[in-house]
Amino acid sequence: MKNRRIAEILRSGEPDEFVVVQGWVRTKRELKGFSFIEVNDGSSLASLQVVLNENLPDYDDILKKLNTGASVEVAGVLVGSLGKGQRIELKTDKIKVFGEADPETYPLQKKRHSFEFLRTIGHLRSRTNSFGAVFRVRNACATAIHQFFQERGFLWVHTPVITANDCEGAGELFSVTSLDLKNVPRTQTQAIDYSKDFFGKPTYLTVSGQLEAEVMAMAFTNVYTFGPTFRAENSNTSRHLAEFWMVEPEMAFCDLKEDMNLAEAFLKHIFKYVLETCPEDMEFFNQRIDNTVLATADNIINNEFERITYTEAIKLLEKADVQFEYPVNWGLDLQSEHERYLCEQLFKKPVIVTNYPAQIKAFYMRLDEDEKTVSAMDILAPKIGEIIGGSQREERLDVLERRILAQGMKPEDLWWYLDLRRFGTVPHAGFGLGFERLVQFMTGMGNIRDVIPFPRTPESAEF
Numbered sequence: 001m002k003n004r005r006i007a008e009i010l011r012s013g014e015p016d017e018f019v020v021v022q023g024w025v026r027t028k029r030e031l032k033g034f035s036f037i038e039v040n041d042g043s044s045l046a047s048l049q050v051v052l053n054e055n056l057p058d059y060d061d062i063l064k065k066l067n068t069g070a071s072v073e074v075a076g077v078l079v080g081s082l083g084k085g086q087r088i089e090l091k092t093d094k095i096k097v098f099g100e101a102d103p104e105t106y107p108l109q110k111k112r113h114s115f116e117f118l119r120t121i122g123h124l125r126s127r128t129n130s131f132g133a134v135f136r137v138r139n140a141c142a143t144a145i146h147q148f149f150q151e152r153g154f155l156w157v158h159t160p161v162i163t164a165n166d167c168e169g170a171g172e173l174f175s176v177t178s179l180d181l182k183n184v185p186r187t188q189t190q191a192i193d194y195s196k197d198f199f200g201k202p203t204y205l206t207v208s209g210q211l212e213a214e215v216m217a218m219a220f221t222n223v224y225t226f227g228p229t230f231r232a233e234n235s236n237t238s239r240h241l242a243e244f245w246m247v248e249p250e251m252a253f254c255d256l257k258e259d260m261n262l263a264e265a266f267l268k269h270i271f272k273y274v275l276e277t278c279p280e281d282m283e284f285f286n287q288r289i290d291n292t293v294l295a296t297a298d299n300i301i302n303n304e305f306e307r308i309t310y311t312e313a314i315k316l317l318e319k320a321d322v323q324f325e326y327p328v329n330w331g332l333d334l335q336s337e338h339e340r341y342l343c344e345q346l347f348k349k350p351v352i353v354t355n356y357p358a359q360i361k362a363f364y365m366r367l368d369e370d371e372k373t374v375s376a377m378d379i380l381a382p383k384i385g386e387i388i389g390g391s392q393r394e395e396r397l398d399v400l401e402r403r404i405l406a407q408g409m410k411p412e413d414l415w416w417y418l419d420l421r422r423f424g425t426v427p428h429a430g431f432g433l434g435f436e437r438l439v440q441f442m443t444g445m446g447n448i449r450d451v452i453p454f455p456r457t458p459e460s461a462e463f
């Protein structure tokens with residue numbers, strides 16, 4: 001790793017500086033007496049233009065090997081570029097080809113490929129402009145998230161991937177087994193009862209780290225998790241994955257209003273950070289993927305989100321002059337078409353909907369005075385729908401026990417969670433942000449499979 005990264009050279013390299021870069025060839029142009037190649041190392045959208053003069057030793061041989069996809073090390077001096085589009089280029093006197101890429105078989109040729117096609121070559125798609133930009137922005141979002149919480153004194157806590165609880169109570173669980181399946185033919189695995197297995201107890205891949213985050217918040221006040229979660233979703237939508245990352249802050253001594261304020265400040269912070277640190281990638285999305293990306297970012301940063309109750313939302317949806325596919329009725333959950341109508345058509349910005357009916361929300365949400373609704377809040381984003389789901393948690397032992405029983409769960413299974421209410425209980429609140437939905441929202445990418453490096457969906461798991 002003796003090289004300089006191309007992003008840094010394009011930004012601050014000066015004429016006459018000697019540099020060595022390593023990367024992959026994107027394009028080659030052969031002219032009379034000299035040739036150009038574009039080299040990209042993933043550090044930036046832009047590639048470094050390299051000029052090869054025909055005086056280069058073994059010029060013809062090397063040129064034959066410099067096809068799209070080949071890996072190279074290039075050494076030489078920087079010169080001011082006469083061409084349009086770049087400030088500086090590299091005039092090389094030494095090129096080493098690490099690995100060739102046969103133009104007949106290398107799938108990523110110069111033309112633009114569809115995202116559907118690129119999903120079938122998930123191991124190569126990160127070498128394209130679009131996926132380079134997506135994964136750099138994804139990294140920037142993650143950095144912004146840690147920065148936001150660390151600056152505010154939140155502790156990053158690590159909650160288990162294997163758990164015994166179905167936090168959301170939605171039954172979308174993957175079972176975990178420790179059975180030795182090596183000698184069981186694949187066709188017979190259906191007969192195995194996984195549910196009683198892991199060390200003699202049924203266990204699952206976590207659907208949310210929230211309950212464990214609450215444990216930590218009851219000692220450290222403000223904490224957050226940021227890790228993978230799993231849902232056996234059979235829905236083939238463009239917003240659901242079987243494995244996705246979630247960010248879940250949990251705050252003791254916090255009510256619903258403070259929870260909403262934090263969530264709004266949090267989203268604004270991430271957008272600001274990404275615009276500042278990835279301007280070229282964001283410009284690329286605006287030009288090539290969705291021409292509202294920059295306007296949306298500006299809207300998020302500069303406008304207050306709309307806040308309405310679920311009951312108000314239902315009234316607005318009933319009055320809407322659009323034909324929805326799913327019914328609108330007090331007591332039914334909002335579907336994404338309803339969520340999108342509210343923020344795209346009606347308010348034209350993110351909308352926070354609060355106080356949902358208790359029967360459609362998880363057992364841990366705090367029951368309101370009317371005993372019909374809970375102190376929940378969902379943040380709905382244009383083009384995405386629900387991006388954040390949060391709530392004030394039920395801190396009263398007797399109410400919580402009642403709610404657990406009402407949802408057909410057993411209080412004894414959650415004895416440790418109830419202990420948090422027996423000993424030093426406090427009002428507390430938190431939320432869960434779907435990290436991939438955030439990256440979709442930020443980049444304008446239409447399908448959630450295209451914002452995670454290795455999507456796990458019902459139909460795909462090649463790796």
Ligand code: ATP
Pocket residue numbers: 168231233239240241242243244246386387388389390432433434435436437
């Ligand atoms: P939805 O209504 O869209 O199915 P949810 O209400 O089931 O979402 P929550 O349990 O509230 O989801 O989870 C918190 C957040 O996690 C959601 O607001 C969303 O951003 C994200 N999320 C939920 N399910 C998925 C999934 N299958 N794939 C990707 N992100 C998800």
Ligand code: MG
Pocket residue numbers: none
């Ligand atoms: Mg769901």
Ligand code: MG
Pocket residue numbers: 386389
């Ligand atoms: Mg929902």
Ligand code: MG
Pocket residue numbers: 378386388389
């Ligand atoms: Mg939700």
